[in-house]
Amino acid sequence: MRTAKETVPSGLRRPSWRRISRRLVVGLAVAGLSTALNPFSGGNEARAADLPKLRAAVLKIGTVNWELDTIKRNGFDKANGFELEVQPYADNGATRVALEGGEADLAVADWIWVARQRAAGKDYVFIPYSKAVGGMVVPKDSSVKTLEDLKGKKIGIAGGPVDKSWLILRAYAQEKYGFDLAAQTEQVFGAPPLVFKSALNGETDAAINFWHFLAKMKATGMRELISVETASKDMGLDPNVPLLGYVLKESYLKDNPEMAKALYQASRDAKELLASDDAAWEPLRDRMNAKTDAQFETLRDDFRAGIPAPGNVNEDGAATFFALMARLGGKKLVGDVGELPPGLFVNVE
Structure with missing residues (x-):
């Protein structure tokens, strides 16, 4: 089995490793340990097993799997201090039930749906993932x-x-x-x-x-x-506002305060690799279900076009977009939400 150290391009690994190194130093000091800082080196496999797990409930055939597969294949989750567990489901409704019921820590949805749930009293929050739209x-x-x-x-x-x-x-x-x-x-x-x-x-x-x-x-x-x-x-809308994102509960992030930024950084690491390296797409061919090379290349190029700029969501741009959706889609789309509920978007910087 190839290790994360062998597969992660150095230009992507170093920034993430410096961040997790600082966290590990603190953890080792508290535990009174004096072992090497690299948790994946030969004598310290238990440390890797002790990483917090993030359970992701996703649509089995969803395109988000391309990013999640890249995160796991290249060890971007462990390099950022957690272990990603992907739980595939047959439909999106099941992923949301899993999140609500505590069977998963994360699902994928658009932030308009998240805003509606949050306004209804659920403590859901949104971390940007993709601005790919139709x-x-x-x-x-x-x-x-x-x-x-x-x-x-x-x-x-x-x-x-x-x-x-x-x-x-x-x-x-x-x-x-x-x-x-x-x-x-x-x-x-x-x-x-x-x-x-x-x-x-x-x-x-x-x-x-x-x-x-x-x-x-x-x-x-x-x-x-x-x-x-x-x-x-x-129409004056901000096309760079990511519509799709990772949805977690505030209660989960309260218990795991480092997870939001760790997940976001692992996601960025995967995006940077997929954006810059054609070879990184070869292991994804089966998942992509591309019937021809032309389909494969168009899927790859359009995924890249949907990668949002790094940083927090432009909340003013999101509010303008939400107002348009509320006007056109009405309660059937946004429910009784009059405006974006505060705290919807996680600060990832």
Whole structure:
């Protein structure tokens, strides 16, 4: 078995190691031990076993597994003072039940959902993970050049009527072209794979799908009509606000005060590796379920495009985005939340 020391590029390992070294020095002093500081060296395997465990409940086929696999494969969790345990589930609902019931310490969700839960009294908080969002694609030879050309046409949409990409593109069409996409098109809502197949079979004129399905659709020859990022920029929203993140309980972080920054740094270490090293993607090919090299490369490139800038979430930008979602999605999307609840975003710096 390859060790973390053998696989982690030195440029990524050194900053994390300096941080964990300081923590280990304190721990060793308290325990009255005088062993070597490296917990993974030959005579100190027990120290590695003593690291706090972080149980992550995730969708078995979710793209977050690409990052979590990279964290574990390269030892970024242990280098930052914890051991990551990945618990796969068949659907997102089950991951959230596991988090709520204490069977897991972490799940993945968008912060709008987290805000709704927090406003309802749950002590959930959000650590940024990805700003990858969807968009709209059309067949390569389609005559559709702008959203305005979709009047009277059929759109396949994953995620339902309050899908965030759909809501943003509706707002953009209203602002840019003065018409409501919902009123002047036919929508077919379905699961992402169904939207994918319907679009490729020509059953719909355009499609809105989750980012990784869109990547595969583009790889098969479909053309991106507009991205949510472009629409967001044009409407004055901050496209760099990460929508997806790791969700933990404040009570858990109170008992494990170093875990938030440790998790965030392990995540950044994995992102930096995946952003800079094509070879780091080879062990992920099976997980990515890419049927062709073109799909693999598009998935890799779009994942990289979704990596947020380091640092805390821009709360003003998030508040503006939330207000738009509340206006368009109403209570069905945000519940009774009037504004972002305080303490939603964890300070990761």
